[in-house]
Amino acid sequence: MANLTEIVNRLPDPDERGMLTKIDKSVVDGVTREIHRGGRDALLALIDLLREPGRGDDVKPHYALHCLAIHLGGLDDDAPRRAFAETLASQLGGSRPKAVQSYLIEQLQVAGGPEVAPALGRCLTDEDLVQPAASALFAIRRGAAQQFRGALPKTKGRARDIIQQNLKLL
């Protein structure tokens, strides 16, 4: 596989207003498929390119990760989607910036399944990640209640309120 940065850079640039109006679907689809072919290593390299808002330009890696999440969610074979979700989940709770972890959780809301519920559950006790993790668990549903119940006694204040609300809604 060619250098990941070079692949991702083929994605369209924003126009003068900062919008993706000059966009060739075949180019975006091609980039997505190539990253997918690169497997776990390519995905981790893509995650390495993500930045916190205002701390560098990650417009194209940000878009590429979501395109991949959507693409894998539509395949007949569920194994690639599961592998994608498990890779993202493995990057939670470590030293990556919270804003980057939050974005990974948002992509798990898009493409994650019950296999990542425990990893999301561990994020429920993190003040910075509790809301996106709760939203992702709500969307995934299967395995969510167990995670909410497990985290509830370990939390207080806003985090506790979020967990209690989601338990009620489930």
Next chain:
Amino acid sequence: MTRSNRITRRKFIQSSLAASAAVTLVPRHVLGRGQTPPSETFGGALIGCGGRGGGTYGDLKNRHKLDVKLLAKCDVKFLDRADNKTVYTDFRRVLERKDIDIVAIATPPHWHALISIAACQAGKDVLCEKPMTRFIAEGRAVVNAVKKNNRIFQIGTYGRFGACRSRTSQTIHNIMKSGLVKNSPGVHVVRDNFKVRQWSGMVNARPRPVPKNLDWDMYCGPSPLRPYHPHRFGGSHRGYWDYEGGGLADMSQHFLDPVQWIYAKDATSPVEIEASAPPAHPEACGMWAWVELKYADGFTLVFDSREWGKTYDRKKDHRVSLDDLPEADRKKIEAMPAPAPLIEFGEAVKTRQQPGGHAEAAHRCATLMHLANLAIRVGRKIRFDPVREQIIGDEQANRLVNQPMRAPWHL
């Protein structure tokens, strides 16, 4: 007549409505010359005082001929001047007021459902800007709240009121309503004016300091709390999935609402939806070419933006007409009475009959644009169950039907 007497009479009338369908109006002559009966004088509030606020509230008087007095204005950008007497930043304080009867909602769409529901629960009638909702499950929740609380809800678009007076539209309406057409050849293509490029979102916005007069947390409300950027606020909010759904969501309810009435689709939704579009961005609404929505009876609705890619060319427009039917069925249609006239919001408020743009119709219309955007966002054909209101066989797409809300907000 003193203010306390008027309130007492209004409370009496409202509580009577809860118990029965009959409405007791106090005739003007009972009160004496020059007096306005309590049932015709209303306390009003405007929630959302941005670009559409004045127009939406103005419709109460100008279009709906209601004698309404503005008692409260609410907006999250009033932090520097809120007095919680006439100027508010929190809609919940507005809805606590007993002297407010009607609420005009002109916030960005991600707040429309929650405020509409809360207003119904507080005993207010609602005039709500379009699009009605941000996602499908919100619409059903609003319909349920309107029904449970016996309120009047009207969406702020009025094309159907003109369409329903056209003889041709009435005939099409009766044909589609009759059930005689099992596989409709009807194709209605809506072209242009979707403002796709105009209402796209920025993908490279860098965070900016929050303006001092803006409650950004409250603005985001049920949507994710993102770093502030002026493009996410004040009109251009239309370009973000968090608050709206691009030009498609912003404009479609105007175009589609009369079409939905004409083709008698106020109580159902399409079953197959397919879009031609590039892969969507996770936060910013973007370009698309067309969306095709097919109903169970065969009728097809198409949105053709003509702002990206190839223009739609799968099917040609085909207006439904009596020519589509055998002679015997034509006679049956011709014998049907004309559809009942649609009731405007003002009349609905006074008589407690449902208005022409009622919650179910508005929800089904908003569902059209939500389904269209769903097909754009997942990039594949989707199937929808219009009874259960769920996507069939595509969990990823179905997660967008009922989207999580940020605590403490929830449906």
